Amino acid sequence: MIVQSLKDISLTSDLNFDVVVVGSGPGGSLSGLKAAQQGKKVAILEMGRPLQTKDFVLDEATAYKNLYQEAAGRTSLDGAITILQGRALGGGSTINWTSSFRTPELTLKYWQKYFGLKDLSMEKLLPFFKEAESLIGVKDGEITPNRNNDLLAEGLSKIGAKHGLIKRNVRGCQNLGYCGLGCPVGAKQSALVTSLPMANKLGAEIFCDAVAERFIWKNSRVEALEVSVRGLQNQKYIFKAKTFICAAGAIGSPALLLRSKVADPYETLGKRTFIHPTTISGAIFKEKVEAYYGAPQTVYSDHFLPTKLEEEAAGFKLEVPPIHPLLLATSLPIFGKDHYELMKNLPYIQATIALQRDGFHPESQGGRVILKNGRPFLDYKFTPYMEKAFRQSLLVMGEAQLAAGAYEVMPIHRQGLRVKSLGALLKHVNELSMKALELKVVSAHVMGGCAMGARPQESVTDPSGRFHHLENLVIRDGSLFPTGIGTNPMLSIMGLVGQLSS
Ligand SMILES: Cc1cc2nc3c(=O)[nH]c(=O)nc-3n(C[C@H](O)[C@H](O)[C@H](O)COP(=O)(O)OP(=O)(O)OC[C@H]3O[C@@H](n4cnc5c(N)ncnc54)[C@H](O)[C@@H]3O)c2cc1C
Ligand code: SF4
Incomplete structure (x- = not known):
């Protein structure tokens, strides 16, 4: 694939x-590929570096600096939520954990009912999910779960909670466990090894180190895009096109529109940004878990997601994260000796994560992207409704870990203690505050901010993904989602973009 740096x-x-x-x-x-397949002259601009499979080293510090927004140090405005997002050729797909789920039908029905998105039925999306799955090699059963995942399955079985195996987008996976640092053998079927080289072969030009600063627009049309080289803001390039596609990701897309000072009569831009706020429970086993080896996510459970969205509790999906030393060290809100004592146990640590389904309740309306000196921040607040689900998630995860034979479990929290029994866990978790900056909350699933919908009063784009106020500007990424979805978003983004681009 021929990739150019804008600085050249x-x-x-x-x-x-x-x-x-x-x-x-x-x-x-994917939208660049679709346009190239229609014979269009296409440019794809990416603020990340021009790095490809051969450049990936299995080293966390290097990977986070090269491939993540803000070197994996992005947080919410108040610093309470760690937000992981890709800043790479291939975006998040280059560094994600390969879990591939279609959009839950429940979510689609909610979008149809409340946001007027009539065409987003499972029936109409199915061909586009299948097309995306075939493009990125989604299938199940290629890899036996590693011990980190296995222990989640064992614990859930013991507490009577349903669980299943995750389909992954890989071809010839070597089970290395380094998906989050960029797959060094090109087995992960990210955009980097699928849509991008295919588009490039059809003539699409790819420019890296290219930061889209603002759309230049007049009346109802975008006339050009002002772009700078990353780190060199004084050099401005002007890209012209008939159609502009904004796919800078949730946070990135609303931020670009905000910088462009586009019309926003109902102040919807940047609002309804969802993150599947995620809590973590750590466990120490007597056996080696070595959660840094092997495919990162292969087991999941939707047992604690209510099957009615309007129900009282938010509910959460359970999965595990890979546990590499830097990721663990920076996820622990404890310091000094306590931190050292826990890190010493790295090979014996299992971690489970609970991803809360946000966006379906009056007390779960998401956060808002704002700009400070042109830089985007997500302002996202917790509510009592969400705090209730956080507490329940810590209890469920700890209970499953103890049932799987954990020697000690620990809610990841500023005041989190290592406890050895279910009774002690119950007492401890019920005494913990679930407030911001006390409880550790992370997210790798940022969605929304340019919500699609039939009514301009509550959306940013129309149901075709066209920005309400500029006729040649469309959005084609996860920022279109009007709610969180309750599962890992990559395949949902691809199915949606496939349908909108057809
Ligand atoms: C560590 C991690 C693990 C994950 N695991 C999974 C998983 O297993 N399964 C799953 O389904 N999802 C997973 N996700 C989430 C998934 O990868 C994202 O939801 C998905 O990549 C979002 O796609 P997108 O096209 O909306 O935007 P992105 O993938 O975020 O791509 C947007 C791109 O735009 C670039 N950009 C932003 N602003 C500008 C600008 N101004 N100018 C030029 N370029 C710009 C960014 O650098 C980025 O590369 C994970 C994410 C992370 C971070
Ligand atoms: S587990 Fe290893 S080989 Fe498999 S996709 Fe991830 S990084 Fe690539």
């Missing part, structure tokens, strides 16, 4: 295209 392009180059795409994640790269 002359400021006087001809930068006229039929279609300019901002962002090379699952949404941007």
Whole structure:
């Protein structure tokens, strides 16, 4: 694949295209591919570095610096939530954990009922899920779960909770466990090894180190896009196109529109940003778990997700994260000797995560993307409704870990203690505050902020993904979701973008 760095392009180059795409994640790269297949002259712009499979080293510090937004140190405005997002060729798909789920039908029905998204039925989306699955090699059963995942399954079985195996988007996976650092053998079928090279072969030009600063628009049309080289804001390139596709991801897309000062009469832009706020429970086993080896996510449970969205409790999906040393060290809100004592146990640690389904209740309306000196921040607040689900999740995860034979379990929390029995866990978790900056909350699933919908009063784009106020600007990424979805988003983004681009 031929990838250019914008810094090597002359400021006087001809930068006229039929279609300019901002962002090379699952949404941007697929929409770029679709446009190239329709014979359009396409440019795909990516603020990340021009790094490909051969450049990936199995080293966390290097990978986070090179492939993640803010070197994996992005947080919510108040610092309470760690937000992991890709800043890479291929976007989040280059560093994600390969879990591939279709959008839950319950979520689609809710979107139809409350947001007027009539075409987003499972029946109409099915061909596009199948197309995306075939493109990125989604199948089940390629890999036997590692011990980290196995212990989740064992614990859930013992407490009578249903669980299943996760389908993954891989071809020839070597079971290394380094998906989050960029797959070094190209087995993960990210956009980097699928849509992007295919689009490139059809003539799409790919520019890295290219930061889209703002759309230049007049009346009802975007006329051009102002772009700078990452780190060199004084050099401005002007890209022209008939159609502009904004696919800079949730946070990135609303931020670009906010910087462009586009019309926003109902102040919907950047609002309804969802994150599946995620709690963590750590467990120490007497046996070696070595959660840094092997495919990161292979077991899940939807047992604690209510099957009625309007029900009282938020509910959560259970999975495990990979546990590499830096990721663990920075996820622990404890310090000094306590931190050291826990890190010493790295090979024996199992961790379970609970991803809360947000967006379906008056007390779960998401956060808001705002700009400070042009830089985006997500302002996302917890509510008592969410805190209730956080507490329940810590109890359920700890109970499953103890049932699987954990020697000690520990809610990941500023005041979190290591406890050895269910009784002690119950007492401890019920005494903990679930407030921001006390409880550790993370997210790798940012969605919304440019919500689609039939009514402009509560959406940013129409049901076709076109921005309400500019006729040649469309959104094609996870920022379109009007709620969280209750499962890992990559395949949902690809199914949706496939349908909207057809
Ligand atoms: C560690 C991790 C693990 C995950 N695991 C899974 C998983 O197992 N399964 C799953 O389904 N999902 C997973 N996800 C989430 C999934 O990867 C994302 O939801 C998905 O990549 C979002 O796709 P997108 O196209 O909306 O945007 P992104 O993938 O975020 O792509 C947007 C791209 O736009 C670029 N960009 C932003 N602003 C600009 C700008 N101004 N100019 C130019 N470029 C810009 C960014 O650098 C980025 O590369 C994970 C995410 C992370 C971080
Ligand atoms: S487990 Fe290893 S080989 Fe398999 S997709 Fe992930 S990084 Fe690649």
